[in-house]
Amino acid sequence: MPRETVAEFTIHSVQVLAEDGTIDAELVPSLTDDELLECYTAMKRARRLDERAISLQRRGELGTYAPAIGQEAAQIGSAFALAADDWVVPSFREQPALLVRGTSPQSVLEYAMGMEEGAEIPADANALPPAIPVGSQPLHAVGVGWGESIQGRPNVALTYFGDGATSEGDVYEALNFAGVYDAQTVFVCQNNRYAISTRLEDQTAAETLAQKAVAAGIDGIRVDGNDVLAVYRVVSEAIERARQGEPTLVEALTYRRSMHTTSDDPSVYRDPEEADEWEARDPIVRFQVFLEEQGILDADTKAQIDDQVETEIAEAIGQANERRERLDPADLFKYVYAEQPPELERQAAAFEGDRDD
Amino acid sequence: MPRETVAEFTIHSVQVLAEDGTIDAELVPSLTDDELLECYTAMKRARRLDERAISLQRRGELGTYAPAIGQEAAQIGSAFALAADDWVVPSFREQPALLVRGTSPQSVLEYAMGMEEGAEIPADANALPPAIPVGSQPLHAVGVGWGESIQGRPNVALTYFGDGATSEGDVYEALNFAGVYDAQTVFVCQNNRYAISTRLEDQTAAETLAQKAVAAGIDGIRVDGNDVLAVYRVVSEAIERARQGEPTLVEALTYRRSMHTTSDDPSVYRDPEEADEWEARDPIVRFQVFLEEQGILDADTKAQIDDQVETEIAEAIGQANERRERLDPADLFKYVYAEQPPELERQAAAFEGDRDD
Amino acid sequence: MTERLRVVEAVRETLREELAADDSVVVYGEDIGRAGGVFRATEGLLEAYPDRVFDAPVAEAGIVGVGVGLAATGLRPVAEIQFQSFLYQGFHQLVQHVARMRSRTRGTVTCPMTIRMPYGGGIHALELHSESFEAGFAHVPGLTVVIPASPAETAGLLRSAIRSPDPVVFMEPTRLYRSVREEVPDEHEIPLGEARVVDTGEDATVIAWGSMLRETLDAVDSVENETGASIEVIDPRTISPLDTETIIESVQKTGRCVVVHEAPKTSGMAGEIIARLNEEAFFYLEAPVERVTGYDVPVPLFAREDAFLPDRTRIEAGIERVLES
Amino acid sequence: MTERLRVVEAVRETLREELAADDSVVVYGEDIGRAGGVFRATEGLLEAYPDRVFDAPVAEAGIVGVGVGLAATGLRPVAEIQFQSFLYQGFHQLVQHVARMRSRTRGTVTCPMTIRMPYGGGIHALELHSESFEAGFAHVPGLTVVIPASPAETAGLLRSAIRSPDPVVFMEPTRLYRSVREEVPDEHEIPLGEARVVDTGEDATVIAWGSMLRETLDAVDSVENETGASIEVIDPRTISPLDTETIIESVQKTGRCVVVHEAPKTSGMAGEIIARLNEEAFFYLEAPVERVTGYDVPVPLFAREDAFLPDRTRIEAGIERVLES
Numbered sequence A, B: 001m002p003r004e005t006v007a008e009f010t011i012h013s014v015q016v017l018a019e020d021g022t023i024d025a026e027l028v029p030s031l032t033d034d035e036l037l038e039c040y041t042a043m044k045r046a047r048r049l050d051e052r053a054i055s056l057q058r059r060g061e062l063g064t065y066a067p068a069i070g071q072e073a074a075q076i077g078s079a080f081a082l083a084a085d086d087w088v089v090p091s092f093r094e095q096p097a098l099l100v101r102g103t104s105p106q107s108v109l110e111y112a113m114g115m116e117e118g119a120e121i122p123a124d125a126n127a128l129p130p131a132i133p134v135g136s137q138p139l140h141a142v143g144v145g146w147g148e149s150i151q152g153r154p155n156v157a158l159t160y161f162g163d164g165a166t167s168e169g170d171v172y173e174a175l176n177f178a179g180v181y182d183a184q185t186v187f188v189c190q191n192n193r194y195a196i197s198t199r200l201e202d203q204t205a206a207e208t209l210a211q212k213a214v215a216a217g218i219d220g221i222r223v224d225g226n227d228v229l230a231v232y233r234v235v236s237e238a239i240e241r242a243r244q245g246e247p248t249l250v251e252a253l254t255y256r257r258s259m260h261t262t263s264d265d266p267s268v269y270r271d272p273e274e275a276d277e278w279e280a281r282d283p284i285v286r287f288q289v290f291l292e293e294q295g296i297l298d299a300d301t302k303a304q305i306d307d308q309v310e311t312e313i314a315e316a317i318g319q320a321n322e323r324r325e326r327l328d329p330a331d332l333f334k335y336v337y338a339e340q341p342p343e344l345e346r347q348a349a350a351f352e353g354d355r356d357d
Numbered sequence C, D: 001m002t003e004r005l006r007v008v009e010a011v012r013e014t015l016r017e018e019l020a021a022d023d024s025v026v027v028y029g030e031d032i033g034r035a036g037g038v039f040r041a042t043e044g045l046l047e048a049y050p051d052r053v054f055d056a057p058v059a060e061a062g063i064v065g066v067g068v069g070l071a072a073t074g075l076r077p078v079a080e081i082q083f084q085s086f087l088y089q090g091f092h093q094l095v096q097h098v099a100r101m102r103s104r105t106r107g108t109v110t111c112p113m114t115i116r117m118p119y120g121g122g123i124h125a126l127e128l129h130s131e132s133f134e135a136g137f138a139h140v141p142g143l144t145v146v147i148p149a150s151p152a153e154t155a156g157l158l159r160s161a162i163r164s165p166d167p168v169v170f171m172e173p174t175r176l177y178r179s180v181r182e183e184v185p186d187e188h189e190i191p192l193g194e195a196r197v198v199d200t201g202e203d204a205t206v207i208a209w210g211s212m213l214r215e216t217l218d219a220v221d222s223v224e225n226e227t228g229a230s231i232e233v234i235d236p237r238t239i240s241p242l243d244t245e246t247i248i249e250s251v252q253k254t255g256r257c258v259v260v261h262e263a264p265k266t267s268g269m270a271g272e273i274i275a276r277l278n279e280e281a282f283f284y285l286e287a288p289v290e291r292v293t294g295y296d297v298p299v300p301l302f303a304r305e306d307a308f309l310p311d312r313t314r315i316e317a318g319i320e321r322v323l324e325s
């Protein structure tokens, strides 16, 4: 066998709705007009919430905020593909996906106001809170997907992470565990080209991120992450495979159009031209043109959606502000253990004492 | 581009000296008869040291010991390919490679006697001490290979680890860093089929370990790890590429013929038949038959080598025992910091005080 | 029916009973399945519960991290880390997620996970197989850190750990795995957070846990014999959250105290205990509290291990110093 | 020529000078190159030293681990971890290799690596951006743990850290990065392992470091004004190995002591300091040593951060308690 081939791998990439508006009729997912509009509304809502959050932050009303502007198709196309009882395991930039899954804009804002209230998970929501440590949450998604399978339930876990996260050992361990345990898990890597300031070529020598799957012996595929139909299509298939115990890594090629977080100034490390280029490739615009051309979206509906979104967010801001006013700092002590240990009781009492002084 | 191919990968496997004795003339490395005999002697020395160590451990004279019996071709073929100033970064089962690189059998024994003396690295030896935490040392090898390149030196670092280690995030991070920094590093993964009791299929869903390289965008190749000529050939090429800043992951397919360590009883988790099968495929036997058939090794030389090895090891045992007798427990305090901090001085003094009582 | 068991058997039987009692218990770790664990602590469990006992890849961050997800789905993960020092590979998952899932989400997501592992010296093991980092774990709010000191204690505490609504780092003294047998009551359960007064006494309090408790009891015996002093011995059992009350009460009575641990001295648990005594029993203390601990050096390879570990002689000397001053 | 610099500038200038002074210094970390660091602490360094300043992939175990290898080849790696809590991702490399390379090899291989990172609260940052784990690092023998409290101290200590033959965990108080300016002497060097008596006094000793020192000085001022007491303030600067002598001497004089830190109370450095006082100054102590620290809870998100962090009021109360009892 002097020199023989023992394994071969191919990474595919999928696009359904091209930038020039051409559609791949074979791959286009079968969604009703209402579903398509719902999807569009979700994208607009997410975009608007991010925009409002940035300006609230600028006015000192929110803390550090990580907008997902430009990544709405990657997140909403994928979140839309989930069934009601499936799970979402997000990082810190997943407002669009979370909103689709039922998290309220109010919660998003509360979290950005530095309130744990914004990370409460309602009893019926299958989700985990935002994970700040890069790359740490895919392992949780594997645990969820494996746990569901141990308990004989069909639910899958979908987790999001970025291009930078793929450098963390945890992400690799997650992919590898998923392969070993046939975890009902889908990995969506949003390759938005940057990890803060770091470009992909300084992150890895790999030419695609989808090929990280090869190391774990699971499927990897790339999708145009600014094409919501393609993302929906590819992730739907991945979800169905995951229900059978076959995990997939989906690399969604997209672009972070705004700052890393509100503490970041991208002009330090990237060309304004690059941003312009990607403005033209905005995922919402592409989808909107498609909906208009198909006669699904007209000017009235568009205006109505804009109004609706504006009202929702304005209300959410009001509610979040109200909750902030009622915030009790002493809650600090409440949720550390199921039952408060004596030493913590003493500390809580001392805290109350100090407050009374 | 609806669905297009964006990347393709192929994993090759190399064998030079087949189990049936056939040789691939094109691939056979150009080694002199003396070099071939040196290589054979190294294999015999390593095997014999492991055997003696196991029996010394059984008599209570050594602590836990991890024999490399069956893996001599993988280690010695690769270590032989290094130049004098290259580095070796081993795990805990690399006695064969270390011996080739100049570590004395005495040091190996001292380490197994629980003495840090056995992990001293002579000033001119480019090596790091045995790493016990699985998968932790490839990152060091990347640092070495990168550090040599930063300093404009041609030296490469060769690191060893096992099949189990490939599951650790650290190993993936090491491969990925190597790709990013063009580290002058060669990764030799000895796939000996087991991580203690755990078989490869419970370790990863990947069909080869060489393909772990794909995730990092570096080269990966498999070699028959029981074929010392193939290992030498493949690793020589990898070393030359590494000198140019192109790291490679080499998966050497081999088999751990004895116990994981002397604390382990493999009969709990594997068939005796399996061991028999691999006894027949022993790397030393295969190489010996080749040398005999080529007229390089005759019965006299063989006996002479056996004698020489026996004497060396007997002497090493004597020397290690002597050094153990001279061991000063107070050395405990000596090498923690370059300069002893006052608190440690106090503790050292208290220790001496206690000893004098 | 009580049984005479070793520590390692107490672990195994408790795991078996908890697997039987609660379908949501899953047990996993490196080599814990087909091989039954490197110390045989999980022997036979895979055969008995093939759907809830799993061998894991060699990846501790993975082992800790997937536990967070398993727990979120309603399971009770019981993970083994092969040796305590390798929990460092998953330390970030432990601190960033396991310990804080409850507080991050105001109690809406929890992580009732048990992470068990052998720890400590005394068996002449390889490098990094003998560490004791309980003080570091105790510095992480949200964790419960438990160390048993005998077979019955192991069974009782491990059961409570598995049933705890909060994550528990369960550190088993390797040195005791096979060294003693003891009656272990069936379905034994010992509440977490409560120290045990192992021996009552009037003249000094000695605090020790894990395998140091045995050394301590030996030392106390011989000091009592030699000096006629009467010494109280306390095993905190739960290192964090610590049962301060029991310790304070004892030292308020005895006025003298020795704390023993194998971990390095600086920033070890003895410091914390002394600080609490300083706060709550200051005016009762008749002598400086003595620390008998590992030195501030990495645990050496085994040829020098005995020099590192506190032993009966050093503990005796500590007790004598505190009695004399 | 001295310059008035902020802490973040002191870091930058010291790095620049050390890169200039010693060809073996290499600087790397996430976003430290092209972007100049998320706090701009490394701004301009890549341009000035393109062959020795590197952006790193997002992988902290990798960042710590490669440092071991870089150091082995004769380089002096100076790595940045973007926030202290993410050093946990590389905690195993730190404990298992960085800290013990010297002792494992009897001094034949060493690891003169500096790992610098912002730490601590007070800037309303995201979750896990405000932690203070100095006590945990101090429990790892072989490490030197340093925390500066002003621009000049930053420059002087960072220089010594980079030049140290041993690995240094260098924790920079985020809250001070831009808040104060101070004269920084050129080529300033402050020996590691030596505490600084910031203010002398007779009635009590207050020990604080990092950004807590500033709060402490404010609190001390107001207590001194209100009560007429004279208070000594000590900044250990090197948290480990700790300069016990300076602390003991002071408390032997004042008889009263308060220790302030932002890290959670249990198993924090205050415990260790109290234990040393107990050992060396027991008979001088006139009152229990006070601890003013973070609570035993995970650092909350920023809306509750002020409630968590010790502030001037809490420190004042602590000093008053110790003066009164």
Ligand SMILES: Cc1ncc(C[n+]2csc(CCOP(=O)(O)OP(=O)(O)O)c2C)c(N)n1
Pocket (backbone or CB within 6 Å): A093, A132, A133, A134, A135, A161, A162, A163, A164, A165, A166, A192, A194, A195, A196, A256, A260, D030, D058, D060, D082, D083, D086, D089
């Ligand atoms: C473990 C860890 N290391 C570093 C950071 C600091 N950090 C926050 S986001 C980020 C970059 C993440 O990049 P990527 O994964 O591409 O996600 P993106 O921000 O682009 O969504 C870094 C380094 C962190 N939060 N966690």
Ligand SMILES: Cc1ncc(C[n+]2csc(CCOP(=O)(O)OP(=O)(O)O)c2C)c(N)n1
Pocket (backbone or CB within 6 Å): B093, B132, B133, B134, B135, B161, B162, B163, B164, B165, B166, B192, B194, B195, B196, B256, B260, C030, C058, C060, C082, C083, C086, C089
């Ligand atoms: C980080 C870490 N986890 C676990 C262990 C315990 N352990 C020692 S060797 C080993 C298996 C290693 O398998 P492999 O990488 O295949 O190397 P081999 O032993 O076969 O040479 C394990 C799990 C360890 N030493 N370090």
Ligand SMILES: [Mg+2]
Pocket (backbone or CB within 6 Å): A162, A163, A164, A190, A191, A192, A193, A194, A195, A196
């Ligand atoms: Mg990104």
Ligand SMILES: [Mg+2]
Pocket (backbone or CB within 6 Å): B162, B163, B164, B190, B191, B192, B193, B194, B195, B196
């Ligand atoms: Mg193996």
